[in-house]
Amino acid sequence: MSRTRLTGKIVVPGSPSYRKDRQNLNLSIQKYPCIIVFCQNRCDVKNALKWAREHRTPFRVRSGRHSYENFSLVNRGLIIDVSEMKDIVYDPEQQMAYIQAGAELGTVYQQLWDNRVTIPAGTSHNVGLSGLALGGGIGMLTRAYGLTCDSIEEIEIVVPCEKHGAKVICASHTKHRELFWACRGGGGGNFGIVTAFKFRVYPVGNVSIFSITWNWEDFHASYNSWQNWAPFTDSRLTSQIELFASGTITASGEFTGSPKELEKLITPLLKTGTPLTVMIKSIPYIEAVNFFNSPAGNLAAPFKRSGSFIYEALPDKAIETMKQFLENAPNQQTTIWQQALGGAVMEFNPEETAFFHRKAIIAQEYNTSWTCKYQKQENICWVEGIRYALKPYTKGDYVNWPDRAIKKWPCAYYGSNYKRLRKVKTEYDPYNVFCFSQSIRPYPPNGHYWLL
Ligand SMILES: Cc1cc2nc3c(=O)[nH]c(=O)nc-3n(C[C@H](O)[C@H](O)[C@H](O)COP(=O)(O)OP(=O)(O)OC[C@H]3O[C@@H](n4cnc5c(N)ncnc54)[C@H](O)[C@@H]3O)c2cc1C
Structure with missing residues (x-):
């Protein structure tokens, strides 16, 4: 029997905002989820993942809605949307910024600029930092300071655990190192739901x-x-x-x-x-x-x-x-x-x-x-x-x-890194709960292929 309740702002077909809330930027691929949960904190995210697993409901993770192929949408499933989690806190001593996963680039640039610092990221203001950074992140400071993912120091992420569980972990250069490696260019929606990033920032005038x-x-x-x-x-x-x-x-x-x-x-x-x-x-x-x-x-x-x-x-x-x-x-x-x-x-x-x-x-x-x-x-x-x-x-x-x-x-996206990405996937999401048509596949257990 299901124990977990969905928490956060919940939108279902029939809700006044359903039409607006289900749509992404690319209108050529329309999907009709049965629930959209706008998470307000990491606890809502954890509950959403647990709920989806307990109900065996397909789900997708969404932030800035800019996926070209609408991989952040699903028919008759749950959308775990983090776009209302968008706090940005700048730490001048460490030269770091703590940025929640729902922040859009325009807001990130503006709030960091108020402190005369920035991160190298993309050009369009409404792109979500999460999707962008997890896949790399190319923009107008790329040749000077690198890809967006090169400035990530730590990632807070909700990953599956046990039978129907979910837990929050932090990945960095010293903790969960393989996952940290994978989240810097491996693409969104593959390993877990990122709830926040810690970025190294650069002074700018x-x-x-x-x-x-x-x-x-x-x-x-x-x-x-x-x-x-x-x-x-x-x-x-x-x-x-x-x-x-x-x-x-x-x-x-x-x-x-x-x-x-x-x-x-x-x-x-x-x-x-x-x-x-x-x-x-x-x-x-x-x-x-x-x-x-x-x-x-x-x-x-x-x-x-x-x-x-x-x-x-x-x-x-x-x-x-x-x-x-x-x-x-x-x-x-x-x-x-x-x-x-x-x-x-x-x-x-x-x-x-x-x-x-x-x-x-x-x-x-x-x-x-x-x-x-x-x-x-x-x-x-x-x-x-x-x-x-x-x-x-x-x-x-x-x-x-x-x-x-x-x-x-x-091969097109990951070249020879794909094998290592599959190993990380096998470790953190062996049951392939984070799954869409071009998601990284785990290795089968004991050499046998299985579905899930
Ligand atoms: C108009 C436009 C301009 C663009 N400009 C640039 C650019 O300048 N530079 C550049 O490098 N790219 C650019 N892109 C591409 C952009 O980086 C990708 O579309 C990116 O995936 C968008 O992320 P999102 O959060 O907005 O989208 P979403 O559709 O919300 O998500 C995209 C993918 O990331 C996953 N995801 C989202 N949030 C999370 C999370 N919190 N945890 C785990 N997975 C998550 C989703 O499941 C999905 O697979 C642009 C795209 C568009 C449409």
């Missing part, structure tokens, strides 16, 4: 930013110039390039040094083709955060996204393939977006954390969105088409840009 735009005639030249420069330049500079089906190319970036130095560093770009616009300036860090936030990207819409990593500069043939695909895109909102890696990302080797693609020079994403149902298939085909066409020149995919169409996803 003014930063310099730049943006350069070209038109379509400069496609080859501008892209080539950027890809041969961005991953190799001064590691205090992180830059991105966006290739828009609407016919422009924009390279932009953030530098922790002066605008004068930045101007020198971007000379190879300034000398390429005929830039339409050029902007270089020094601004308070929080304004840079707002500059790189894309409000449109935070609006719920049907979309399809996928990605890959680039390990060596793309040859002309591949650049032409990108151009052709964009010229034949399903709509003007379609883009290819790339961010330079290298710098601090490469200071770790691929086995040091679960984030495998340390040696890639660029992470790239293929993005489409649409407004009418009948456009869905065309957009999905475009994304899968370009992923396939660029496969000879790229490797894998970032676990935070998951794509159901990738059949060999363990």
Whole structure:
């Protein structure tokens, strides 16, 4: 008989907010959970996991709702939502921040900025810190300070135990070390429910930013110039390039040094083709955060996204393939977006954390969105088409840009780290209670495969 009661704010079909509360950012995949519990503290989280196990109810963990494939939703199951747990406490003596799992990036940046510190994280304000950090975390300070997961010092996480139990543990460099390793790049929803993080923070004041735009005639030249420069330049500079089906190319970036130095560093770009616009300036860090936030990207819409990593500069043939695909895109909102890696990302080797693609020079994403149902298939085909066409020149995919169409996803996301991730899974979740279509699988007990 069940002993555990669900605690926290509970929403069920028929509740006035059910429709809003069940939806994620990607409207193209709709799911209908039977209960959503908005946890208020770690005790609610523990109760939710116990309850789901006692009732043998499928469940998913949710924070910022930005999963591309809506892996944080489930039909006829329980959503354990931590988004109302979002306290942030800064410790100036230790230079650490204690951040609860439900915090969104925008709030994290703002509250840390009030103390003139930050963590390296992603660009969109509404992305959940949890999903982002557990999969890696790429953003405009990545080459300077590393991935988001590289700054984690401790993770508080609720994991399954005993028959129907749940317990809170802390994983760090000294405690539950293998789990700590796995939670830095292994992706969300695999091992337990993170309730809080302890992050090392970095002092920040003014930063310099730049943006350069070209038109379509400069496609080859501008892209080539950027890809041969961005991953190799001064590691205090992180830059991105966006290739828009609407016919422009924009390279932009953030530098922790002066605008004068930045101007020198971007000379190879300034000398390429005929830039339409050029902007270089020094601004308070929080304004840079707002500059790189894309409000449109935070609006719920049907979309399809996928990605890959680039390990060596793309040859002309591949650049032409990108151009052709964009010229034949399903709509003007379609883009290819790339961010330079290298710098601090490469200071770790691929086995040091679960984030495998340390040696890639660029992470790239293929993005489409649409407004009418009948456009869905065309957009999905475009994304899968370009992923396939660029496969000879790229490797894998970032676990935070998951794509159901990738059949060999363990290798694509985790490379040779997958075996170790399975060992961690077997230790912490042997019954595979944290399970979705692309979740890490435990090893079978005694060499026998079993279901659960
Ligand atoms: C508009 C947009 C912009 C983005 N920008 C960036 C970017 O700049 N940099 C970057 O690296 N990525 C970026 N991403 C990708 C983003 O990192 C992933 O989508 C990430 O998984 C989102 O996390 P979430 O908490 O918002 O999403 P959710 O959908 O809530 O969760 C995502 C995954 O994490 C799991 N999860 C969530 N919370 C927890 C928890 N507390 N404990 C355990 N598992 C949990 C879920 O079960 C799910 O599998 C972006 C995505 C979008 C849609």
